Amino acid sequence: MEKFADVLDLAQAHTEREIQLRIAAIQEYANRGYGSDICVDCGDPIPEIRRRHVPNAKRCAACQAAEERSRALPARRCAA
Incomplete structure (x- = not known):
């Protein structure tokens, strides 16, 4: 319980x-x-529709997806 x-x-x-x-x-x-007009990663404009749905958006959808993927991947170890 x-x-x-x-x-x-x-x-x-x-x-x-x-x-x-x-x-x-x-x-x-x-x-x-609305949130930032320009993506902090690529510098491209963030579409207004994204800024309406994600008011605090600092990245465009593509850069945000890349950021989330990079956080989800475990750190790779090099074979020594």
Whole structure:
């Protein structure tokens, strides 16, 4: 039963974090508009539709996908 409570605590913490991120994005939008217009990685414009759906976007969809893939890959060891 305790493991179930831990899972619920983690889910609640995740939900609260998501809410805080959304609130911060909405506040930023209210102060200066949608997220960045330019991707921080490639320098290309971020489409308005992406900025509407992801208000705090700092990368275009392609660069964000590449960033997430690079985080997901374990570090490779070289054979010595």
